[in-house]
Amino acid sequence: MERRLFERLVRKALDTIPEDIAAHMDNVDVVVEDWPTQSQLAVNEIHDGEYLLGLYEGVPLTSRHEYGNVLPDKITIFQRSIEAVCQTNDEVVMEVRNTVVHEIAHHFGIDDDRLDELGV
Ligand SMILES: [Zn+2]
Numbered sequence: 001m002e003r004r005l006f007e008r009l010v011r012k013a014l015d016t017i018p019e020d021i022a023a024h025m026d027n028v029d030v031v032v033e034d035w036p037t038q039s040q041l042a043v044n045e046i047h048d049g050e051y052l053l054g055l056y057e058g059v060p061l062t063s064r065h066e067y068g069n070v071l072p073d074k075i076t077i078f079q080r081s082i083e084a085v086c087q088t089n090d091e092v093v094m095e096v097r098n099t100v101v102h103e104i105a106h107h108f109g110i111d112d113d114r115l116d117e118l119g120v
Contacts, residue, residue, distance in 0.1 A: 062109030
């Protein structure tokens with residue numbers, strides 16, 4: 001899939017975030033890359049044969065007690081990883097949406113264990 005098209009899917013996914021939640025997102029960039037780097041894989045304990053679809057890096061809102069003068073939070077969506085786990089464009093659309101929601105939840109301080117419980 002062309003990068004331009006994929007980026008449009010990411011923007012669409014962001015547009016589906018309810019307004020009252022989106023309004024509370026603060027200082028966070030959302031970017032698209034092809035694949036995670038070796039160090040991103042290592043830090044997140046992703047092993048051979050596993051894919052990292054998205055990554056949240058930053059200071060969750062719940063941890064911003066003395067926050068200032070820092071780089072924005074960064075959410076990265078990995079296009080080639082998502083394409084690798086999907087068979088069809090429809091699946092890509094769904095996986096982008098799931099990944100965007102998952103990483104935004106991290107921005108709000110919700111951890112992976114809790115997200116597993118919620119099925120997100
Ligand atoms: Zn996660």
